[in-house]
Amino acid sequence: MAPAAPVADRVREVEASAAPAVLLPAPLRPFLEGFAGLALLLILDVVLTQGVGLDGFSGWAVHPFWLPVLWVAARHGALAGVAVALAASLTRLGLALAAGALTANAWAEPVTWPLAAALVGLLVDRGRARLGAAEARAAAAEDARQALAESNERLAVRAIELDARLAARLAATTAIFDAARALGNGTEGVLRGAAHLVRAATGCAACSFWLAEGGGLKLVSAEGWPEGARLARSFQGGALVDALVASRGALLVARPADRMALAGQGIMAAPVRSPGDASLLGMVKVEEIGFADLAPDTIAALEAAAAWLGAALAAARGQEAQTAGGDGMIAGDEAARSIATMLRLARRLRFDLALLSAEIPTGPRAAAALEATRAAMAESFRGSDLLLEARQHDHRLSVLLPGADLQGAEVAAARLKSLLAARAPAATADVVVGLVRLHAAQG
Secondary structure, three states: OOOHHHHHHHHHHHHHHHOOOOOOOOOHHHHHHHHHHHHHHHHHHHHHOOOOOOOOOOOOOOOOOHHHHHHHHHHHOHHHHHHHHHHHHHHHHHHHHHHOOOOHHHHHHHHHHHHHHHHHHHHHHHHHHHHHHHHHHHHHHHHHHHHHHHHHHHHHHHHHHHHHHHHHHHHHHHHHHHHHHHOOOHHHHHHHHHHHHHHHHHOOOEEEEEEEEOOEEEEEEEEOOOOOOOOOOEEOOOHHHHHHHHOOOOEEOOOHHHHHHHOOOOOEEEEEEOOOOOOEEEEEEEEEOOHHHOOHHHHHHHHHHHHHHHHHHHHHHHHHHHHHOHHHEEEOHHHHHHHHHHHHHHHHHOOOEEEEEEEOOOOOOHHHHHHHHHHHHHHHOOOOOEEEEOOHHHOEEEEEEEOOOHHHHHHHHHHHHHHHHHHOOOOOOOOEEEEEEEEOOOO
């Protein structure tokens, strides 16, 4: 429907050009035709009178001057027809006066010629205007048809492109699902399938997965790297690590700042973060990708894969940390009964007993802090210690330390604080570590 306005404008222009222009001078050709006809009739008049007199047609029922008048009016319209009719009328009257035969018929008939020429010429002009308007509408309709055909052709091409992209995205989504399902259990399974997941998500030719370690990044797995590629296997700080820490999205080589950070080590990279405290767990990097595969949705797919890996890695680490405690992790009401039972044993057998607790503050980082604290406690204490977890709404984790005097308990508390600061400093900054001496062997 877009071409409607231009088509209407064109119709109006053609109709205006086809309308009779009465005030404009007529072309020269109609006058030449009309005057030439009159001149031939005058010559014929001289021939008929054998050069003796004029107005040899005066005796005719219909004067022949009608012929050039009607001819010009029918062929060239009202303006030219009236002009020739006036000339014919003046010539006829002049001939009648010269011949001394100015009768009623001599002056009455020439008066009708301009009227007849005007009537015939107006009909001709009106017919031409209608014909021109019809031709203009036909041309406009043809233009509209061509515009619609071109529009339909463009839409068809676009539909084919969209179908191809949709099929490619569907295939990519299926590949992502298969790659995610193929991720193994635990941290090792995530690390083993990470590069394959990135490749399935982006359609790249070469990619890699990295883990954050000691303030830098270490290569864990890679796919598609060519033989002899001059690609780093680790980054100890530097512009790339700083950019990943500061960035909330993917780095792209098309951006000048990101290009300096990547320094020829890849086309794009995205940080892998913990969903709880957004701490940097690693990086996914694309080193080679086809031009047709590089699109805005490719960047979004890389960021989605990085977020997926971050969640999977954090969940696997949390599960492993919880499993590391074995059956020693006691939760809920059983934890309170365990404290009471252990306190009675300490009093009867006369050994030291201390309770080390970590209070988890509420807030957006509570889940990440709880996970990090549970993992730190599970991996840092002796097998004889009891790991206790209060009800979930209390946000408190504790460790019963049998045989630990006050000095030993303080050492254990310092070790826990150190582990928390090293594991997740942002998430555990507000965790309160407390120590209570429940029983002293000498007391």
